[in-house]
Every structure is written in C-alpha cells, then in structure tokens.
Amino acid sequence: MRTTVGIVGAGPAGLLLARLLRRAGVDCVVLEARSRAGVEGRQRAGVLEQGAVEALRACGAAGRLDVDGVLHEGFELRFGGRAHRFDVAGRTGGRATTLYPQHELVKDLIALQLADGVPLLFGARVTALEGLDGGRPVIRYLRDGAEHELECAYVAGCDGADGAARRALLATGTARLHRRGYPYAWLGVSAEAPPSADELLLAAHDRGFALHGMRSPTLSRLYLQVPAGTEPDDWPEDRIWAELEARLTVADRPLSPGPISDRCMFPLRGEVVEPMRYGRLLLAGDAAHVVPPTAAKGLSLAFSDVVTMARGFAHWRRNGSTALLDRYSDHCLRRVWQVQYFAHAMTTLLHAAPDADAYERRLRASRLDRLVGPTAAAAEFAENYAGLPTEVPFV
16 A cells, blocks of 8 residues: 555544545544544543634644633642632633543544544554665554555654654664653542532642632542552542542532542653654654643644644645755744753743752742742633644634
8 A cells, every 4th residue: 555644543642633634635544543432532631722723624624622722811820728729711812721521532533533534553563664864765564464565755743652653763773762750740530529629729838739610510520649660559539538528629629439440550751852853754742742741732742743744745735846855843842942942941830840849849838939929920821721722723
C-alpha cells in the first residue's frame, strides 16, 4: 500500500492531522495498534485552549463540542483555608478554555474520518520504520496475523511517548530526550457525585495538591497528589474522601461525596524530544513531548503541532517546497518549551514538596498570595493558562 503521509497513531493528534490533510488534498493512511473500542473507551479528561477549539471548528470537527463543551473562564484556587476565584477570561480579554472529554473528541474525529473514507486501520501494530533518511520511507506493521508495509513520502509519529515513532527517532542518535520527573503522582478517581462547584477547584494544601472537576451534572472527576510509586489499592474510598475533604474544603463549602467508580495513577513528568524531526519522520503530541498534567496543556499542544505540520504538508503540495516542513521542529519547539516552563512552574507551585521545610513553605505561600492579587504575576499566569496564540488551520 502507498500513500503520501503515513500517520502512526489514532489518538487526537493523528486523527486531527488526518482531517486537516484530507481537506488540504494530501493523501494519508492512519495506523492504530489498538481496536476502535480500545481507542474510544480510553477515558481521559479534556481541556482545550481557545486556539484548539478554533482549529476544530475550522475543519468541521466541533459539532458536538459546541453543544456539550463547558466554557471554562476561570477556576477557584484554595489555600490557607481561603477560596479565591481566579478570573482567567477577565485577565485575558475574554479568552477561555473549554472542558470536553478527550475520549468524546476521539469518537467525533473517528466518525468524521470513517465518513470521509480516509483509510483508518485499527489493530495495526507498527513493528519498524525504515528508510527515514531517504525519499520513500516504509512503515512495517502487523494486522490480522500478517505482515504488511505502507510506503509513503513522510511519516507522522503520533503514537505517544511509548510508541514506535519516538523509539525510531531516538535510535538514530540525532535527537536528545530531555526529562524531568517529580517525586509525586496523581491518584485520579471518578465519583458518582454532583460537582461541588461550577468551576474547577484547585487546592494548594500543605498535605498536597487536589483538584475537583465536573464530568457531568452527576459525575465528578477528582485528583490527589500522592507519593510517586503509590498503588491505587493503597487508597480505599473512605481514605480518598477524607483526604479530599482535608485539602479542598473551606469554611462552609463542603464537598459532595459519592461512590467512587474507578481509580488510576498518573506519574508526573516533563519530556521533550529535540529535535522533533529526523529525515522524513516528524513527531507530534506525546510522541514528541509530555507535560505535567497540572496545567492541562497536553491536548492543545498536540493540536498546535499537527496544525503546524499540516500547514507544511499543504505548502509542499501546492508549491513543491519543503521550507515549512524543514522548519517544523524549530517552530514547534519554541512553543513546547514555553508550555513546559509554565507547566513546571504551576506544578511546583501547587504541589507540596515532600522535603520542604518551613522556609520553603512560606516562600510558596508568598507566591500564591501574589497570584490572587492584581499583580503582573497574576496577569502572566492568566495569559499562559488561557493558552498561547494558535494558528488557525488553512482550511
């Protein structure tokens, strides 16, 4: 089989890229190792910057999002026994993010892909990427117990941090993996309980960070900072609610508890592959970078990558010039490192360092006080939280 762009991975990045390429008249094939049910059933929270929402609208992929998405104009920050509303929209001229579950967005993009007739092969596990420094790379993959190959002009690696694309690029010896780990993780739970607030609740408590969000009018999503290496089974339901109450409750604003339906652990880390390209292989999304989830930037950053990549492919198709593709990595990495910096700063601010002494705890409290006042620090935080400007797709 032959195509112009072979896309490895049918997560949000790969699916949006396929949508953009089709509308630009660039042929592509998407290969995904998991089944369709496996892809659509992987529940993930979803926070989209305004630029990411505009990109989806521009390519006709925001139908359900515009109906079911929840506009997120600010959040409530709780620390020191007090609650402070942080007005993101008010500090950024009306810019806001939108809450829309990532797995629902994936369902939307898959449905559009199949309706468009663009090849989307589930159960296709990539085993090798060959000829990346030549003119016609080959993607080798297993499907239905047989070996297949896809010949293409370029490979777009959108298969995540543990995928074949990142491994292939790092194996060339031309790129470096920058990594920062944290001595804590997130315990994420879904609770059959009505949300305790209309907006996100973020707690910077001496016992650790906590987050309370809305999944639906009857379902809440909550996260707790726990030591790295903790197992979900270490946290029975009564312990989870006791810790959430201790960290999130202020004055007369109690939480609304309910049965917990699932538990999962999220290690916190930052990663960047630099450069994000080798020869005919270009990385996007988690294959190229991972950001700590505190700032909820992963999805929007992945979309920024693929909008930039699609623009380069469209320019190449129209003009025969690879100029934009040649600058892809440099262009993306400027944004990637700015987002990494903000996510790291937000993570270290809101999480309790295990070895912090009284002096460091007071420094942290001082930083939080500046954040909730009419300061330049608050304005800069709001600009980064709302999201850096994103190019709208050419379609």
